[in-house]
Amino acid sequence: MAKIMIVEDEAVIAGLIRDELIKWRYDVFQVTQFNDVFADFEIEEPQLVLLDINLPVYDGYYWCQKIREVSKVPIIFISSRNTNMDQIMAMNMGADDYITKPFQVDILMAKINALLRRSYNYAESGEIMSHNDITLNLDNSSMEINGEMIDLSKNEYRLLYILMKQHGKILSRDKLLRALWDDERFVDDNTLTVNINRLRRKIEDAGIKDYIVTKVGQGYIVP
Structure with missing residues (x-):
């Protein structure tokens, strides 16, 4: 909320x-x-x-x-x-x-x-959050695109939740790392890139292009 x-x-x-x-x-x-x-x-x-x-x-x-x-x-x-x-x-x-x-x-x-x-521009209840043709199910950590249910890993779900909730705002890599892990010092920075790329691939495979945009030197944004 x-x-x-x-x-x-x-x-x-x-x-x-x-x-x-x-x-x-x-x-x-x-x-x-x-x-x-x-x-x-x-x-x-x-x-x-x-x-x-x-x-x-x-x-x-x-x-x-x-x-x-x-x-x-x-x-x-x-x-x-x-x-x-x-x-x-x-x-x-x-x-x-x-x-x-x-x-x-x-x-x-x-x-x-x-x-x-x-x-x-999002509708959020106790169980779902929706933005630009993606519905995130908060109850079972899945997303729905064009009627297709797509399972997400724990980190993919948390990334998408944070980006959707603050859509329109650039989120730095450091901020996303802190949101995902208790102590980002023990996480390889490449781990965030891997999770972002996997999440993007799942969204693109379901038919939505450029949902997560990279802002070079700044971070990521869901417009």
């Missing part, structure tokens, strides 16, 4: 949002130190950010601008500021939506769910 980052200094509101997100089975990261929100963003790599405007140290506009310098991750502003100018400024800085306090939690959740669907 997607990870959502909450940047809200009012503890009661932040807790209310966190509890509701957890009910929806989202992975949640709540910022508690506001001096370097951007560092938290880079470490946590959320799929969506909920961002207040009135924050200690720097305001939400500042952090939105910093995030937009490196990422197109969906951002929803949540603020007590309700003027048209505030909303226009938020949108001009790259926000995807704006909701004013006080708000109904069910409306916020509807906005979050809709924005995630639009932004990432």
